[in-house]
Amino acid sequence: MIHKFKQNGRYIVLDVCSGGVHEVDELAYSLLDYAAPPFFDECPKEITDKLSEYPADEVKDCYNELKTLYDEGMLFTEDDYEKYADMALNAPIKAMCLHVSHDCNLRCKYCFAQTGDFGGDRMLMSPETGKRAMDYLIAHSANRVNLEVDFFGGEPLMAWDTVVETVKYARSIEKQHNKNFRFTITTNGILLDDEKIDFINREMSNCVLSLDGRKEINDNIRPCINGSGSYDIILPKFKKLVDGRGDKDYYVRGTFTKYNLDFAEDVLHINSLGFKQLSVEPVVADPSLPYAITEEDLPKIFSEYDRLEKIMEEQKLSGGKKFNFFHFMIDLDQGPCVIKRLRGCGCGNEYIAVTPDGDIYPCHQFVGIEEWKMGSIFSDKLSQEIKDKFAKLHIYSKEQCGECWARFYCSGGCNANSFIYEGDIRKPHKLACEMQKKRIECAIALESAE
Amino acid sequence: MKHIKTVNKANLKQTAEKGGCGKCQTSCQSACKTSCTVANQKCEAVK
Numbered sequence: 209m210i211h212k213f214k215q216n217g218r219y220i221v222l223d224v225c226s227g228g229v230h231e232v233d234e235l236a237y238s239l240l241d242y243a244a245p246p247f248f249d250e251c252p253k254e255i256t257d258k259l260s261e262y263p264a265d266e267v268k269d270c271y272n273e274l275k276t277l278y279d280e281g282m283l284f285t286e287d288d289y290e291k292y293a294d295m296a297l298n299a300p301i302k303a304m305c306l307h308v309s310h311d312c313n314l315r316c317k318y319c320f321a322q323t324g325d326f327g328g329d330r331m332l333m334s335p336e337t338g339k340r341a342m343d344y345l346i347a348h349s350a351n352r353v354n355l356e357v358d359f360f361g362g363e364p365l366m367a368w369d370t371v372v373e374t375v376k377y378a379r380s381i382e383k384q385h386n387k388n389f390r391f392t393i394t395t396n397g398i399l400l401d402d403e404k405i406d407f408i409n410r411e412m413s414n415c416v417l418s419l420d421g422r423k424e425i426n427d428n429i430r431p432c433i434n435g436s437g438s439y440d441i442i443l444p445k446f447k448k449l450v451d452g453r454g455d456k457d458y459y460v461r462g463t464f465t466k467y468n469l470d471f472a473e474d475v476l477h478i479n480s481l482g483f484k485q486l487s488v489e490p491v492v493a494d495p496s497l498p499y500a501i502t503e504e505d506l507p508k509i510f511s512e513y514d515r516l517e518k519i520m521e522e523q524k525l526s527g528g529k530k531f532n533f534f535h536f537m538i539d540l541d542q543g544p545c546v547i548k549r550l551r552g553c554g555c556g557n558e559y560i561a562v563t564p565d566g567d568i569y570p571c572h573q574f575v576g577i578e579e580w581k582m583g584s585i586f587s588d589k590l591s592q593e594i595k596d597k598f599a600k601l602h603i604y605s606k607e608q609c610g611e612c613w614a615r616f617y618c619s620g621g622c623n624a625n626s627f628i629y630e631g632d633i634r635k636p637h638k639l640a641c642e643m644q645k646k647r648i649e650c651a652i653a654l655e656s657a658e
Numbered sequence: 659m660k661h662i663k664t665v666n667k668a669n670l671k672q673t674a675e676k677g678g679c680g681k682c683q684t685s686c687q688s689a690c691k692t693s694c695t696v697a698n699q700k701c702e703a704v705k
């Protein structure tokens with residue numbers, strides 16, 4: 209299977225199953241409308257006839273080049289990976305999203321956690337529960353050495369003592385268990401101060417800082433509890449944090465909604481503030497809500513992605529790359545192995561979310577949905593039924609994915625999205641798919657530009 | 659080749675043989691908490 213597309217005036221052909229990326233001229237691009245295996249020693253006459261606007265010799269030449277690529281296993285390769293699909297069964301747990309706070313000090317209109325409480329009581333995790341969660345993770349991680357823990361919320365800084373004590377505890381026992389904890393935190397920044405910034409920069413291998421872009425955009429959708437904007441409060445704190453971060457990862461992460469479909473402006477704005485690791489992504493929301501992204505927004509969103517790709521490509525080619533955009537980052541040479549690519553996040557199987565009172569859910573987006581509760585860190589009974597359900601999710605078991613050209617990049621999308629929109633973790637959400645595919649095209653184009 | 663320039667040398671087929679070690683990060687953890695793109699991750703084994 210191949211996928212071909214035009215981006216920024218270039219013709220790009222992706223060989224889906226080998227991951228090969230080819231930049232071709234217009235003739236080869238058109239020829240691929242007709243040429244497909246089996247390839248013959250000589251270009252069939254029907255094909256030269258169809259492309260009569262080109263000299264026949266050129267068409268034949270080009271056909272031979274395609275044939276060579278095919279013979280070398282770089283074009284029209286077959287998908288023979290299904291035999292690896294069940295390798296995730298009985299996988300150990302290696303990552304945890306720790307909901308240290310089901311409370312928040314902002315009132316973002318699009319919050320999937322319903323302003324932090326996930327539809328339940330406002331609650332903070334106790335340091336004791338945080339420590340037991342670390343024990344639980346170690347106990348269920350079998351031979352995995354790298355364990356990831358993300359402090360999440362609501363707003364995790366509201367439970368700062370728990371964050372600090374959990375990290376200290378995990379560090380105190382990681383060596384004896386032959387583990388290596390990698391902590392990350394996702395914060396709105398309101399409560400950041402020097403002490404917290406130092407701790408985060410020392411202990412957290414990545415941090416995600418939420419900011420939606422231009423002041424008026426951010427403040428409209430990310431107000432404080434009293435209704436005032438959050439932009440002016442958080443910006444100096446984020447700058448301070450990033451300045452002290454050295455070469456550790458961070459992302460300034462925004463969400464775009466129907467209110468800012470010109471989100472490339474927000475990306476550029478965040479970059480103009482001095483941040484270089486950026487991510488701005490579409491809101492996940494019930495389509496009936498006024499800010500939700502709907503089908504008719506797609507053309508505008510696609511043209512924004514195109515615009516952003518063009519700007520970034522120009523920067524790259526003139527040697528002046530100014531920022532990374534998370535969704536356009538792709539590793540065409542040394543990305544994950546194909547076995548990893550058969551499935552996405554590992555939620556409910558290798559990755560779990562833990563609530564303030566220790567309940568376990570497949571991931572942060574399932575938290576609070578009773579039917580998906582998997583157990584508790586205070587008990588040894590983890591729902592094997594739910595775990596297996598997620599372990600068996602892969603591109604071959606999901607509707608549409610097996611035929612989709614983007615499957616080895618997208619890996620089947622977000623299960624929570626599928627559940628929220630389609631009511632089934634095996635049914636990818638069409639709108640999300642369309643945007644995902646567009647971003648992957650942009651990413652491949654940007655990465656291959658030289 | 660005159661009409662085609664191959665951009666990368668990667669071949670997913672080869673990664674199948676040695677892959678699946680499970681050492682790599684889970685995807686939603688790495689940057690953004692509401693979406694995932696596996697392809698921008700690193701392989702920990704080749705590091």
Ligand code: SF4
Binds near residue numbers: 603606610613620636
């Ligand atoms: S874009 Fe959609 S159909 Fe394609 S692999 Fe991703 S989730 Fe599956």
Ligand code: SF4
Binds near residue numbers: 554559572625686
């Ligand atoms: S289901 Fe979606 S939100 Fe949950 S971990 Fe996976 S990618 Fe992330």
